[in-house]
Amino acid sequence: MTIELRALDPAEWDEWYGTLVVAFGGIPDAPEEVELWRELIDPGRSIAGWDGARCVAATSTFAFRLSVPGGAVVPAAGVTGVGVLGTHRRRGILTSMMRRQLDGLREQGMPLAVLTASEPAIYGRFGYGIATMALSAEIDTARVRLDVPPGTDDVRLRYVTVKDSLAACEELYARLVPHRPGMLARQPGWDRFVTADPESYRDGASPLQCVLAERDGELVGYARYRVSMKSGATGVDGSVSLSDLDAVDPAASAALWRYLFGIDLTQVVKVQDRPVDDPVQHLVSDVRRCGMRLQDRLHLRLVEVGAALEARTYAAPVDVVFEVEDAFCPWNAGRWRLTGDAKGASCVRTEDPAELALSVRELGAAYLGGVTLASLAGAGRVRELRAGALAEASTAFGSDSAPWLPHGF
Structure with missing residues (x-):
């Protein structure tokens, strides 16, 4: 054929x-x-x-x-x-x-290629590693309470239409992008993608709704969601499905979560595709009644190893020679010396002895800091060839915030 x-x-x-x-x-x-x-x-x-x-x-x-x-x-x-x-x-x-x-x-x-996979087993053979996970939950708000931080009561919430609030929400989102790896700087038109609301998306729920969080007249957060109401023999069985929640500080985030937990006639908040370090996990009174689970989200490939590793900074000083295997993109194969710190990095070809051996797939998984090279080594996917090289590189690749892809594509 x-x-x-x-x-x-x-x-x-x-x-x-x-x-x-x-x-x-x-x-x-x-x-x-x-x-x-x-x-x-x-x-x-x-x-x-x-x-x-x-x-x-x-x-x-x-x-x-x-x-x-x-x-x-x-x-x-x-x-x-x-x-x-x-x-x-x-x-x-x-x-x-x-x-x-x-x-x-x-x-x-x-330098990079990324995707979300309908079947996660497909893309590893093409050099993609799972670089971010996503948190999902179904929170029993009839039994789970929130312990909110100081300042939450100073946040004012205001109900607005999705259309009227879109420009302000996009400005806030853009401010947050550099502070968490894995986020997409939205290009023109993508604001319409994240707020698309055809009937087929709703599964019987309401159209998309929006609440703004403000402090002293300044926008500090927003939440977009749908509400589903189903009547039964015991009354109305309602649920809230969260679409987006972004906030600039803990009090604003807590105020929005508290609002979602308290919507009348609802007993469940359904959450998908949240960061794995979402602070709501530390606000709830009973994490077992939150039904939390993880799923792969962003798959990442280094198209050009040198350019990709130079594009980010490192949490600790690092000077390590990688032996990279890349059968699908052989221009990446061979030895690379990575030197860097929090100010910048260099990654160049070298003839020096290799200190860590791995495939480009492992580099993709570790690239955003959500997967440690040490954990990959524990699975036999990274080999340490110089004592201490693994700890040095694993620490350097880390990130204070868990990487997160806020929406698919």
């Missing part, structure tokens, strides 16, 4: 997108969702696979900027829309698309 891979012609967009819909189960998207994707997806960054006149495979990338340890916001390709029709699977099409895509990203000088 001969499959032709080529850049997407804008005139073929509908068929290309239809291929993705079929590859992901055939459930059509809401018209407004389709139009939004049409605006956000750049055909010039998209690949289509053709079997004759039929599009059978698709993928694309977004030109993102991703926050990394140290506060820099670094160019990163957001891989999206990866699909192959079931009739054409296990013929090497996905591998061919990943090959073409990564070669193109290297030509563009893109």
Whole structure:
């Protein structure tokens, strides 16, 4: 079977997108969702696979900027829309698309590639490591109470429409991006993505609602959420589904959580895709009744090892030689000396003896500071070749804040 891979012609967009819909189960998207994707997806960054006149495979990338340890916001390709029709699977099409895509990203000088995976087992063979996890919870607010910090009562809450508050919320979000690795500096149009509200998103719940947290007239936080009300023999069984919650300080965050816990006629707050160090875990009276669980979120690949490792800073001084294995992108393979600290870093080719051996997948997992090199070594994925090198590098790669991807793509 001969499959032709080529850049997407804008005139073929509908068929290309239809291929993705079929590859992901055939459930059509809401018209407004389709139009939004049409605006956000750049055909010039998209690949289509053709079997004759039929599009059978698709993928694309977004030109993102991703926050990394140290506060820099670094160019990163957001891989999206990866699909192959079931009739054409296990013929090497996905591998061919990943090959073409990564070669193109290297030509563009893109140091990083990131994605969220519908099936996490797929992308490790292409050098992607799981760099962030996400916290989900179903909190029994009828039994769980909050112990809020001083200053919470000084925060004023105000109900507003999502549309009217969007510009102010985006300004606050942008202020937070450099302070936590893994966040995306939102490009034009992405504010519409995070507030998209078609009926298919609601599962019977309300339209998206928004509450602002203010102190002395200044915005210090916001929460967007939906409310579901179901009547039963014992009365109304309501729940709150949190979409977004961002705040600049503990009191603002606590005020918003307290509001969500206290919405009338609700007994559950449902939470998805929160940072694993979300402070709500330390406010609740009974963590066992919060149903907390973790799931993989952002998968990250170093397209250019040297440029990527130089783009971030390090929590402690480090001077280590890595022996990097990268069969899929062999330009990364070999020995690299990383020297750096909290002020900056250098990563260059070297002939010096290797001190740590690992694959590019482990570097991707550890890159944002959410996975330690020591834990990967415990799984046999990193080998220490010089005594002390593992502790030195593992400490240096750390981050004070857990890396977090606030929304998918």
